[in-house]
Amino acid sequence: MQSAAQTYKNVARQTSSPRELEATLLLQAAARLQSVHDAWDQNKAQLDDALLYNRKLWSVFLSEMTDASNPMPKNVRQNVANIGLFVMNHTVTVMNDPRPDHLGSLISINREIAAGLMGRA
Secondary structure (H helix, E strand, O other), X not given: OOOHHHHHHHHHHXXXXXXXXXXXXXXXXXXXXXXXXXXXXXXXHHHHHHHHHHHHHHHHHHHHHXXXXXXXXXXXXXXXXXXXXXXXXXXXHHHHOOOHHHOHHHHHHHHHHHHHHOOOO
């Protein structure tokens, strides 16, 4: 599996803005989770990798949101951090009780945040 950091670097070369990069990575994470969801019996073995990729991505976002030098407004940083904490906590739920219906919220969050970053929300 390609690491989230390596993927971030590869996609960074192909996109023109940090917002586009973040949106692309969120959509890739959502696609991995969706693939597991859609073919649960065949792809369940890929669940851990998909969750790990998503968790690493959100770890980067959480780190950025808690950095006092981040120029985003504090309330926006707090909202994104709250979403990130939900993602982390829900990931633990999925790992403890793996079921396809538990993936929907993670997929939706990634897609909605990506749409907002791309100006389609």
